[in-house]
Amino acid sequence: MNIKAHFPAFETGLVSELEEKADLISVPAGEPLLKTGQNIRSTMLITKGLVKVYREDEEGNEFFMYYLNPGDACALSMICATKQETSGIMAKAVMDTEVIKIPLQYMDEWMTRYKTWYYFVLETYRSRFEELLTTIDHIAFRNMDERLVFYLKRHQKSLNSNIIPLAFTEIAQELNSSREVISRLMKKLSDKGMVKLHRSHIEIIDLN
Structure with missing residues (x-):
């Protein structure tokens, strides 16, 4: 699990805990990582591949939200995990993907123990929020x-x-x-x- 290659800012203690307590999973292209209504028990960091995040209505129509690349984290899974809510989004591997899955109980604990994790989570929230605002602007105001x-x-x-x-x-x-x-x-x-x-x-x- 080469965490430093994709998350170089993480301090040594955090990397050690990730190696010890998180799981590295492989997801083949086309397979889902999250489904609407699914209970969120972990958040995920992308180390390889590409993940599409989208919404799906009752008729199966999709609305594309954004992609997750290596070095990214899923902000919505972080929020749902922290609040112990079910997922309101879908996430699917576009190509063969590797994901670090972090159990729910370590989310808050690491926020207080590791500054780099704290700032990483905040930056993840900020960047995804800005990306969604850009998407909304194009939907609302563009042809x-x-x-x-x-x-x-x-x-x-x-x-x-x-x-x-x-x-x-x-x-x-x-x-x-x-x-x-x-x-x-x-x-x-x-x-x-x-x-x-x-x-x-x-x-x-x-x-x-």
Whole structure:
């Protein structure tokens, strides 16, 4: 469990406790890490792979919230774990992923014992809150074409790649739109030379 590689600020005592008391688990691509209504008994730190966090309605429609990359933690699982609430979100491994699972009882204890953990938790809350505000701004104040560009940019950044392996149907589902609308807007982006459309993926050329 190479904790220092992804969380270099953690002090030695905290790293030792993580190695002793936390579990490193492997999650294959496509497998869920959290489900809506699930009891939260631990929080998670990402050490490898990519995790998609999203909401799901009663009809199975998804609303994409954000990605978790190596070095990130799930802020909502931290909040739910601390308050001993059930999950209001879904989290799924996009690619083969490794996660450090920290049992609930150590969350508060480490907040008072380790400054680096305290600041890490606060920074995790702050960054996720700002990211959600940005998402809300785009939903409330932007047209669908602007939302689509913002969505593609987020995937480009999170995947660290210009190749976005998403189908139009999936994009439409996560943007609460229709496949026809997304298909039309993607063709407009393609005509402008901003993307290239392939059978199995979208290739980003220049979204700026």
